[in-house]
Amino acid sequence: MIKNIVTEVAGLVGVLPKIIYIDTNDTIAGVTAVGYLNAAAKQGYQFSEEEMALVSTKTSPSDTDTDLAWFQVEISGANISLVSPSGPGSVALPTIVNHIATFTNTAGAIGEDASTAINGGNIQAGLSGTAGYLASFPSTLAKGSLRIVAVANTNDTLVTISNALHGQASVYSIPDSGASTANFIISKLTGTQHITVGALQVDAGVISSGLATGGTAGGFIAYPATSANGSLRLTPVGNAGNFAVSISNVSTQGQATVMSIPDVAAATGQFVVKTAAFVSGNLIQASGTAGLTIDSGIASSDVQLKSQVVAQQSADIGGAGAGPIDIAVTGATAASVAVATVLSSSNAVSILKVVPGSAKISVTFSGDPGASAIINYIVYIAAQ
Secondary structure: OEEEEEOOOOOOOOOOOEEEEEEEOOOHHHHOOOOOOHHHHHOOOOOOOOEEEEEEEOOOOOOOOOEEEEEEEEEEOOEEEEEOOOOOOOEOOOOOOOOOEEEOOOOOOEEEOOOOOOOOOOOOOOEOOEOOEEEEOOOOOOOOOEEEEOOOOOOOOOOOOOOOOOOOOOOOOOOOOOOOOOOOOOOOOOOOOOOOOOOOOOOOOOOOOOOOOOOOOOOEEEOOOOOOOOOEEEOOOOOOOOOOOOOOOOOOOOOOOOOOOOOOOOOOOOOOEEOOOOOOOEEEEEOOOOOEEEEEEEEHHHOOOHHHEEEEEOOOOOOOOOOOEEEEOOOOOOOOEEEEEEEEEOOOOOEEEEEEEOOEEEEEEOOOOOOOEEEEEEEEOOOO
16 A cells, blocks of 8 residues: 655755655555556646656565665556656566566666567576576466476587478477387487387388498398297398399288298298299199299199009909909999009919999909919099
């Protein structure tokens, strides 16, 4: 509250500009409120904009310490107020502890919390041996801040963050690592860089490993979910023709498919591959020893299965006369094809005919082979 106002001083009546004296226990924020002198004017005090006021203030109404400050009388409509003087070297009041002062005009007036504070040279936070950081707050209250904080180096070396040449204005966003500590992924680092949370995804473009020039090898390593259970690797080997080798799927893939590499049971192995299209139903033929295959030109339907061919030597069937003598052949039918020759016999004979039947063949000799007779026979279970 205003305790006393002196507007006239003996010997200075009529002197302009004029000094008035105001004794108050209000704070600077209260003194500079719009219309602060309205109540005094209603009590009969006269004010003009040609007056400067020397005002006593307090940091709180009950404070025992008194501060003095100069203010300029400002009249705007029905409001009579006290404002900080705007002359050369003046300071806009009230000020806030620890806030940076800036010039508010070209006459040397000083204020604070400018929308933009500019320094023509460098800005430094802290000193060598005294920590400092740069902090930037968002427009929303209590939503954190972005800080640039220095950490001691092994030696007295500088770390500089700078942009490369840009062709446009760019905004770079730091993604949420999902952890309390994380690292940026940068180039030219001799150690291994790790992504310990989430995955790395390239939404456009190609992932490249190694360099085409300079002899810097690249590769791809993928580990399974279980620990110490090997890995799957794609490792390039140089070729003299500088050709690219691509692995890709066909465009007509009709379902989700998992391709498994079989165990070759050896330290080295090869894929079996082809260069030209196969004919459906034909057999595949090796071309060289490096895993290349071609179409053999032989239809699988033209090949007699082993299970459909019986080639045997009979037991001794002598002593039964010229026949016909039955020999058991599993799978044989009356439609089978059979041939036979005499391997040995007690008497010189030949085979007149071989007749296939159900699970057997019947052999007839040209005469009695005698006490011993052994034949060789071949039976095609299904006729070709």
